[in-house]
Amino acid sequence: MVRVFKTIEGAIHEIQEPQEDCWIAMTNPTATEIFEISERFGIEVDDLRAPLDEEERSRIEVEDNYTLILVDVPIIEERNEKDWYGTIPLGIIVTRKMIITVCLEDTQVLTRFMEGRVRNFFTYMKTRFILQILYRNATMYLHYLRIIDKKSEQVEEKLHMSTRNQELLELLELEKSLVYFTTSLRSNEVVLEKLLKVESIKQYPEDTDLLEDVIIENKQAIEMANIYSGILSSMMGTFASVISNNLNVVMKVLSVITIVMSIPTIVFSAYGMNLSPAGMPFSADKWGFLVVIVLSVLVSIVAAVILSKKKFF
Structure with missing residues (x-):
């Protein structure tokens, strides 16, 4: 132009x-x-x-x-x-x-x-x-x-x-x-x-x-x-x-969350095995299911507190 x-x-x-x-x-x-x-x-x-x-x-x-x-x-x-x-x-x-x-x-x-x-x-x-x-x-x-x-x-x-x-x-x-x-x-x-x-x-x-x-x-x-x-x-x-x-911080937090969440997974996996109910703790108790869940959550909370004090979170 x-x-x-x-x-x-x-x-x-x-x-x-x-x-x-x-x-x-x-x-x-x-x-x-x-x-x-x-x-x-x-x-x-x-x-x-x-x-x-x-x-x-x-x-x-x-x-x-x-x-x-x-x-x-x-x-x-x-x-x-x-x-x-x-x-x-x-x-x-x-x-x-x-x-x-x-x-x-x-x-x-x-x-x-x-x-x-x-x-x-x-x-x-x-x-x-x-x-x-x-x-x-x-x-x-x-x-x-x-x-x-x-x-x-x-x-x-x-x-x-x-x-x-x-x-x-x-x-x-x-x-x-x-x-x-x-x-x-x-x-x-x-x-x-x-x-x-x-x-x-x-x-x-x-x-x-x-x-x-x-x-x-x-x-x-x-x-x-x-x-x-x-x-x-x-x-x-x-x-x-x-x-x-x-990125390392994000990966560390995800690893800690994985560790905390793996505790209930291990417990629930054990109860999910096809074994005799007589050998499973709380299997005969009518509140046994709730007790196992509560104990798993408590252990996870304890693990989270310990890891938090060590500044992993």
């Missing part, structure tokens, strides 16, 4: 045809759309296809008539019927007259720009637009990292009394998301450092503070991802032992 946006009278509007100082947003474009954009604006097809490869690395490439900036952006993806987090490439192609973004999916990094909810955003201010995208990207990483931290706390509460592997698997998915984030953020950091030296993208004095904010936000996201990753790694090892211990 290809959509075209342009700032008109200070507000963002979607237009039908590309114009000078516009923004072309390509989301999972078809081969036909890629070739049309390539021929119309003189952009290599491989550069337009690069952001559609999930394994593509972040980088900056400077060509004769345009500059390609590739960064990784965070997304929400479904795994095991639950929402987790991953990253996909976002391509920003800067030409002399416009900006083109290419992404495999709709991303919240760009959605706010399309909806006109970003302050001081103008499609004709290309350098600031790039920095605003990168800043928005870094803040999205921070936002998702905070959500991951909250999810890990919720899973931790469940793990205290858990004997299942489900909670550990959830922690594993969270740790996997953090690995994706850490790798992508480090790659983005290299792009930001190189962006300072790219002469094809003009550096305006008024955008210097914004670029510094982008770098600071990205570094903060890297630090947060490293901290949360370390916490999750240690947590997984600890709670693997907790789950094993909880």
Whole structure:
């Protein structure tokens, strides 16, 4: 899908045809759309296809008539019927007259720009637009990292009394998301450092503070991802032992219950044998059946009390 946006009278509007100082947003474009954009604006097809490869690395490439900036952006993806987090490439192609973004999916990094909810955003201010995208990207990483931290706390509460592997698997998915984030953020950091030296993208004095904010936000996201990753790694090892211990406690309680319940079983089994009634205690007494049951229960209670004092329960 290809959509075209342009700032008109200070507000963002979607237009039908590309114009000078516009923004072309390509989301999972078809081969036909890629070739049309390539021929119309003189952009290599491989550069337009690069952001559609999930394994593509972040980088900056400077060509004769345009500059390609590739960064990784965070997304929400479904795994095991639950929402987790991953990253996909976002391509920003800067030409002399416009900006083109290419992404495999709709991303919240760009959605706010399309909806006109970003302050001081103008499609004709290309350098600031790039920095605003990168800043928005870094803040999205921070936002998702905070959500991951909250999810890990919720899973931790469940793990205290858990004997299942489900909670550990959830922690594993969270740790996997953090690995994706850490790798992508480090790659983005290299792009930001190189962006300072790219002469094809003009550096305006008024955008210097914004670029510094982008770098600071990205570094903060890297630090947060490293901290949360370390916490999750240690947590997984600890709670693997907790789950094993909880299972041992359950097995111990079941074993004790089995021992206590086996006492009446032994007595009733003995009385159920085909032997002469004369040799069975209380067999001639009319209350014998009740007496045997009461004695069996009392012995079971005594055994339970003894085992309880020894802290087997």
